[in-house]
Amino acid sequence: MKFVLFLGCVVLSTLAVASGSTLNSTLDEDWKNWKSEYEKQYTEDEESYRRMIWEDNMRYIKQHNQEYSMGKHTFTVEMNQFGDLTDKEFNELMNGFRQDEADNSTEEEVDGEDDIEDDEEFEESDEDLKKATVDWRRNGWVTAVKSQGRCGSCWAFSATGAIEGQWAKKHGRLVSLSEQNLVDCDKRSRGCNGGWMSSAFRYVRENKGINSARTYPYEARRRTCRFRRNAIAATVTGHRRVGRNERTLERSVRRIGPLAVAINAGRRSFRLYKRGVYYDRRCNARLNHAVLLVGFGREKGRKYWIVKNSWGTSWGDKGYIKMAKDRRNNCGIANYVVYPMV
Numbered sequence: 001m002k003f004v005l006f007l008g009c010v011v012l013s014t015l016a017v018a019s020g021s022t023l024n025s026t027l028d029e030d031w032k033n034w035k036s037e038y039e040k041q042y043t044e045d046e047e048s049y050r051r052m053i054w055e056d057n058m059r060y061i062k063q064h065n066q067e068y069s070m071g072k073h074t075f076t077v078e079m080n081q082f083g084d085l086t087d088k089e090f091n092e093l094m095n096g097f098r099q100d101e102a103d104n105s106t107e108e109e110v111d112g113e114d115d116i117e118d119d120e121e122f123e124e125s126d127e128d129l130k131k132a133t134v135d136w137r138r139n140g141w142v143t144a145v146k147s148q149g150r151c152g153s154c155w156a157f158s159a160t161g162a163i164e165g166q167w168a169k170k171h172g173r174l175v176s177l178s179e180q181n182l183v184d185c186d187k188r189s190r191g192c193n194g195g196w197m198s199s200a201f202r203y204v205r206e207n208k209g210i211n212s213a214r215t216y217p218y219e220a221r222r223r224t225c226r227f228r229r230n231a232i233a234a235t236v237t238g239h240r241r242v243g244r245n246e247r248t249l250e251r252s253v254r255r256i257g258p259l260a261v262a263i264n265a266g267r268r269s270f271r272l273y274k275r276g277v278y279y280d281r282r283c284n285a286r287l288n289h290a291v292l293l294v295g296f297g298r299e300k301g302r303k304y305w306i307v308k309n310s311w312g313t314s315w316g317d318k319g320y321i322k323m324a325k326d327r328r329n330n331c332g333i334a335n336y337v338v339y340p341m342v
């Protein structure tokens with residue numbers, strides 16, 4: 001069966017709509033500070049509209065965190081760089097993923113792409129099974145949090161993260177790989193307008209290599225392919241999908257290492273997440289964002305997946321999010337999981 005997922009990710013907006021709504025002047029100073037912190041610049045027309053959305057988000061944050069202190073949520077939220085976007089805008093901008101287009105895609109399956117792992121393949125010792133926590137960052141298999149900027153390239157960050165992990169596991173060296181190499185040169189994906197991790201792995205395999213991020217730095221826009229054959233930092237021999245349930249996902253991340261996964265990151269609670277175990281009962285499996293799964297753990301009896309995002313370190317918990325684990329596949333985290341072989 002063919003399943004191809006197109007991941008569009010987040011792009012910031014320049015939409016301008018005027019509004020006559022009154023603003024809360026006690027927030028003037030906060031608004032000014034926020035704009036300067038995130039280097040926001042608006043036209044005069046746009047400013048009051050953005051301020052209105054921002055104030056709405058400020059109210060949402062205040063209420064959510066109040067409810068958190070009463071035990072109604074397991075995570076907190078905070079103002080961040082996405083504070084001037086509405087849900088609808090964020091989703092429109094983030095969802096380069098279009099199901100009908102994905103279904104129509106002619107992408108060929110190669111190298112066991114649909115060779116879905118099944119449980120029989122796993123041989124685990126009792127020792128392994130007892131471990132309630134896996135965190136591949138501790139092994140030095142995960143690079144520092146990166147930032148995709150105003151470019152829908154989450155798929156490239158998810159893919160490099162997974163290759164970096166497998167490369168470090170095999171060769172004992174952690175090398176930050178080039179997302180720009182993928183954005184520019186993987187012609188089956190669409191650069192800043194979205195793409196596929198499977199396609200990225202296939203590009204690296206067919207190209208017989210990928211450059212390092214140092215050799216081929218990130219620019220957050222698609223340009224011509226400038227891959228340098230004399231500076232290959234890693235190679236890929238193929239890739240595999242992992243079965244679509246959280247039990248298999250746990251076994252796979254434990255056995256294999258960091259995995260490229262797709263999630264629904266479209267909710268305001270996700271966009272403004274700060275810390276704690278993220279759970280939103282309205283977060284369905286409409287996949288629109290790609291991230292890197294680096295392990296799992298438990299706090300105060302709550303199980304979570306450890307997820308590395310590509311929205312910089314000022315978002316969430318130093319760039320990471322703990323996502324609810326074994327709670328009916330919240331946000332569809334187990335639905336599209338892929339990893340490269342190196």
Ligand SMILES: *[C@@H]1O[C@H](CO)[C@@H](O)[C@H](O)[C@H]1NC(C)=O
Pocket residue numbers: 024025026027
């Ligand atoms: C304005 O914002 C302040 C600070 O958040 C809040 O205490 C106050 O209730 C707000 N005023 C109105 C009219 O919403």
Ligand SMILES: *[C@@H]1O[C@H](CO)[C@@H](O)[C@H](O)[C@H]1NC(C)=O
Pocket residue numbers: 100101104
């Ligand atoms: C996908 O295929 C269907 C049926 O052939 C067609 O109606 C639809 O327009 C196609 N979508 C895209 C985005 O190409």
